[in-house]
Amino acid sequence: xxxxxxxxxxxxxxxxxxxxxxxxxxxxxxxxxxxxxxxxxxxxxxxxxxxxxxxxxxxxxxxxxxxxxxxxxxxxxxxxxxxxxxxxxxxxxxxxxxxxxxxxxxxxxxxxxxxxxxxxxxxxxxxxxxxxxxxxxxxxxxxxxxxxxxxxxxxxxxxxxxxxxxxxxxxxxxxxxxxxxxxxxxxxxxxxxxxxxxxxxxxxxxxxxxxxxxxxxxxxxxxxxxxxxxxxxxxxxxxxxxxxxxxxxxxxxxxxxxxxxxxxxxxxxxxxxxxxxxxxxxxxxxxxxxxxxxxxxxxxxxxxxxxxxxxxxxxxxxxxxxxxxxxxxxxxxxxxxxxxxxxxxxxxxxxxxxxxxxxxxxxxxxxxxxxxxxxxxxxxxxxxxxxxxxxxxxxxxxxxxxxxxxxxxxxxxxxxxxxxxxxxxxxxxxxxxxxxxxxxxxxxxxxxxxxxxxxxxxxxxxxxxxxxxxxxxxxxxxxxxxxxxxxxxxxxxxxxxxxxxxxxxxxxxxxxxxxxxxxxxxxxxxxxxxxxxxxxxxxxxxxxxxxxxxxxxxxxxxxxxxxxxxxxxxxxxxxxxxxxxxxxxxxxxxxxxxxxxxxx
Ligand code: AMP
Numbered sequence: 001x002x003x004x005x006x007x008x009x010x011x012x013x014x015x016x017x018x019x020x021x022x023x024x025x026x027x028x029x030x031x032x033x034x035x036x037x038x039x040x041x042x043x044x045x046x047x048x049x050x051x052x053x054x055x056x057x058x059x060x061x062x063x064x065x066x067x068x069x070x071x072x073x074x075x076x077x078x079x080x081x082x083x084x085x086x087x088x089x090x091x092x093x094x095x096x097x098x099x100x101x102x103x104x105x106x107x108x109x110x111x112x113x114x115x116x117x118x119x120x121x122x123x124x125x126x127x128x129x130x131x132x133x134x135x136x137x138x139x140x141x142x143x144x145x146x147x148x149x150x151x152x153x154x155x156x157x158x159x160x161x162x163x164x165x166x167x168x169x170x171x172x173x174x175x176x177x178x179x180x181x182x183x184x185x186x187x188x189x190x191x192x193x194x195x196x197x198x199x200x201x202x203x204x205x206x207x208x209x210x211x212x213x214x215x216x217x218x219x220x221x222x223x224x225x226x227x228x229x230x231x232x233x234x235x236x237x238x239x240x241x242x243x244x245x246x247x248x249x250x251x252x253x254x255x256x257x258x259x260x261x262x263x264x265x266x267x268x269x270x271x272x273x274x275x276x277x278x279x280x281x282x283x284x285x286x287x288x289x290x291x292x293x294x295x296x297x298x299x300x301x302x303x304x305x306x307x308x309x310x311x312x313x314x315x316x317x318x319x320x321x322x323x324x325x326x327x328x329x330x331x332x333x334x335x336x337x338x339x340x341x342x343x344x345x346x347x348x349x350x351x352x353x354x355x356x357x358x359x360x361x362x363x364x365x366x367x368x369x370x371x372x373x374x375x376x377x378x379x380x381x382x383x384x385x386x387x388x389x390x391x392x393x394x395x396x397x398x399x400x401x402x403x404x405x406x407x408x409x410x411x412x413x414x415x416x417x418x419x420x421x422x423x424x425x426x427x428x429x430x431x432x433x434x435x436x437x438x439x440x441x442x443x444x445x446x447x448x449x450x451x452x453x454x455x456x457x458x459x460x461x462x463x464x465x466x467x468x469x470x471x472x473x474x475x476x477x478x479x480x481x482x483x484x485x486x487x488x489x490x491x492x493x494x495x496x497x498x499x500x501x502x503x504x505x506x507x508x509x510x511x512x513x514x515x516x517x518x519x520x521x522x523x524x525x526x527x528x529x530x531x532x533x534x535x536x537x538x539x540x541x542x543x544x545x546x547x548x549x550x551x552x553x554x555x556x557x558x559x560x561x562x563x564x565x566x567x568x569x570x571x572x573x574x575x576x577x578x579x580x581x582x583x584x585x586x587x588x589x590x591x592x593x594x595x596x597x598x599x600x
Pocket of ligand 1: 444
């Protein structure tokens with residue numbers, strides 16, 4: 001593995017000189033994270049000390065932790081929204097950051113149904129690039145020879161909008177792929193993609209996927225790893241292959257690109273790659289035509305050593321399906337990041353998904369940890385929470401992540417719950433437990449209890465004229481289908497059976513629910529096709545009482561029993577499904593446009 005016996009790292013023998021430097025950097029950062037954190041906070045506070053936000057808390061030029069913690073409050077997005085809105089509306093004064101806000105990153109987390117806008121500054125890309133540059137050196141420790149082939153990665157950009165002041169607002173990865181950091185990246189033999197940049201940068205998701213799949217097929221023997229950002233994205237690619245393999249094989253057989261690919265730059269990007277090959281076309285037909293999709297990934301890309309996709313958190317629901325399509329080759333979760341800040345990486349990327357821990361890199365921002373105790377009373381202004389520093393977290397405990405960034409977020413609650421599993425040197429490692437308040441998630445959508453409740457209420461208005469109401473409901477993220485979809489179980493009270501709701505109305509209820517859900521959900525339905533039509537399953541009256549009986553028989557307290565608004569425990573699913581009277585699917589796509597609803 002090591003090309004130079006002189007190279008070494010406590011993490012393992014580096015594959016090349018460049019890797020040795022990256023591993024050395026990880027060692028430096030993790031040996032004394034507390035010192036690094038102190039320095040980072042001082043740097044952030046001196047850089048942003050003159051901002052309107054920090055001036056409000058009268059730090060008087062202090063850059064130390066104690067003053068910062070005693071004066072600056074812990075906040076949520078909603079607390080910052082008025083300031084963020086001012087920036088979006090064109091106020092260029094230093095509100096949150098002394099450096100100009102270069103763009104907004106639109107988080108998949110939402111506030112009032114719209115994506116959260118995360119202000120960022122230009123230099124932030126350098127910091128994020130630095131984290132990316134550590135991933136392959138770590139991977140090369142575990143998988144040798146990745147410089148001998150390519151990575152088939154399904155990467156996409158999404159549409160971007162402008163705020164009233166003309167600042168671009170787009171998802172973080174769209175920002176990254178469109179940045180010079182990505183487009184002008186130096187050649188790295190360990191990081192060569194099958195997809196030309198033109199295919200990745202095409203906004204039309206069909207054309208982008210088609211081109212990327214075609215390139216992956218054309219270079220199938222060179223592919224050493226297959227990936228996407230999240231597991232749901234890779235499954236969408238497999239589904240695409242299931243639907244379009246004939247057309248793809250036809251293109252390969254003739255050497256002529258499908259006329260549906262109209263984007264001139266994509267056509268140009270493929271021009272040098274698409275060469276006719278009857279042999280390859282026959283191979284694809286032979287593998288795909290039988291209707292057997294088990295191990296399809298390793299059958300078509302036989303040299304694949306691992307799948308590079310995040311399967312921690314909400315994505316864990318896709319592990320069995322990925323195993324089915326890949327024959328159980330390793331699933332590598334390499335990094336943990338968000339629009340607000342990139343956090344860290346997995347130093348043992350070949351570990352089993354259930355054992356994945358991320359090491360937060362202390363140079364990425366200033367990190368604090370709010371002990372997470374679900375039974376504790378909610379935080380109040382009078383009893384400020386005690387936050388723990390990165391170096392002081394304790395193994396086994398759960399915390400909510402709170403960040404302070406160069407771009408101007410101060411003591412901002414990310415909403416992720418993490419558990420400490422151990423340390424690398426002195427830097428703690430965390431298992432991602434879950435995102436707070438998320439009930440349903442298929443792709444990057446995150447639907448909370450309040451949103452689901454509102455959607456049920458809105459949809460049930462349609463039942464009024466039938467003198468019918470929804471007496472109970474629960475939900476389930478069905479990921480057995482690709483794409484997955486939301487299933488909502490409804491128990492109805494039909495007061496006048498001679499005028500019960502028609503099938504058409506119940507289908508309209510599905511659509512009404514979708515219309516109520518947040519913009520990320522609707523974008524997944526409309527633009528990305530990453531979420532299938534919502535389904536309502538009407539269950540027999542009395543079903544939810546049976547559900548309660550079942551919970552109580554398993555030890556739940558009768559007084560404290562609450563209907564679970566989301567279920568995924570097999571016996572409960574079986575109970576619900578055995579009581580289903582009828583099922584309905586949304587008959588159309590809900591409305592979605594890239595533009596934000598104006599809140600000012
Ligand atoms: P966004 O800001 O839309 O990019 O979403 C960021 C969120 O995605 C994080 O706060 C996490 O909740 C989730 N996330 C990111 N990386 C991971 C990971 N490796 N495992 C589990 N969840 C993740």
